[in-house]
Amino acid sequence: MRQTLNRTLIRTYAWEQYVQVKKGLKCSCHAMADVYGYAAEQYRGFNNDEESFVEDLGAVMAGVTEWCTPDSTNSGTPRFSDSGFKSEFRDTSNQVRHFTGGVVAGFQYGHWFGGLHRLARPDGPADTALNDISSAIGAGLDGIGTSLEEVKEKIEVNVCERTCGVCNGGRGR
Numbered sequence: 379m380r381q382t383l384n385r386t387l388i389r390t391y392a393w394e395q396y397v398q399v400k401k402g403l404k405c406s407c408h409a410m411a412d413v414y415g416y417a418a419e420q421y422r423g424f425n426n427d428e429e430s431f432v433e434d435l436g437a438v439m440a441g442v443t444e445w446c447t448p449d450s451t452n453s454g455t456p457r458f459s460d461s462g463f464k465s466e467f468r469d470t471s472n473q474v475r476h477f478t479g480g481v482v483a484g485f486q487y488g489h490w491f492g493g494l495h496r497l498a499r500p501d502g503p504a505d506t507a508l509n510d511i512s513s514a515i516g517a518g519l520d521g522i523g524t525s526l527e528e529v530k531e532k533i534e535v536n537v538c539e540r541t542c543g544v545c546n547g548g549r550g551r
Contacts, residue, residue, distance in 0.1 A: 384420045385434045391416045392438050396456035405462025407538035408545050410474045413439065415530035426526050428519040432485040440478035460504075462542035462550075467511075469504035476501070477537065480509040484516025511536050 395409035404412075414435065421431045436442045441455045458474035460467065467473055501509065515532055518524030524532065534540075534551065541550035 384417075384430065385437060387420060388413065388417045388434050389438045392456055396458060399458060399461065402544065405538070405542040405544040406458040406460060406472075406474055407462030408534070408542060408551060409458065409462075410439070410477065411530050411533040411538060414533055418526035418529055422526050426521070428485070428521060428526065431526060432482055432516065432519060435478055436482040440475045440482065442479055442482055461544060462538050463508075464537060464539055467504050467508040467537060469502055471505075473504070473508060476505050476508055477512045477533075480512025481516035481519075483509075484513030485519050486516075489514045489517035508537070 392413045395404065395413055398404040399406050399409050417431055417435055420434075421427045439455060455475065458472050460470060460473040463473050515524060515529065519526070519529070539550065543550065545551055
């Protein structure tokens, strides 16, 4: 029951962030970081639930199940762009979806095996570079490596342009 509530809360927050992006008030990358930070708050506590964290973000942000297959129960994911992503990750597509798919693959299959999903669906250089980062973050969410508290910062430092030109009146974060 709690996971269903968490997923609903995360989905609502993600759509609110998407509206901010569509209005030109926030870039997609920083919106994604904020959604990941919000989701981490839902699962932080006595027994951090990294698995539910990843499953919920996969469903909400990428429309995939925990096994990286299409989620038939998904009622739609926000269609973000590549705004605010570092230049090496931009390709004019929904990089939030690509990043999240990499997190799910890395969590489920490990960093190196998570990267193998690219063989089934070859991506361009921007997606490959982004998947290298996101699958490492996902693999680190094993209860030993990356903590839920660190995920938002890792995204902001490693994936987002610090001065994205959109957020905070164009000044970035």
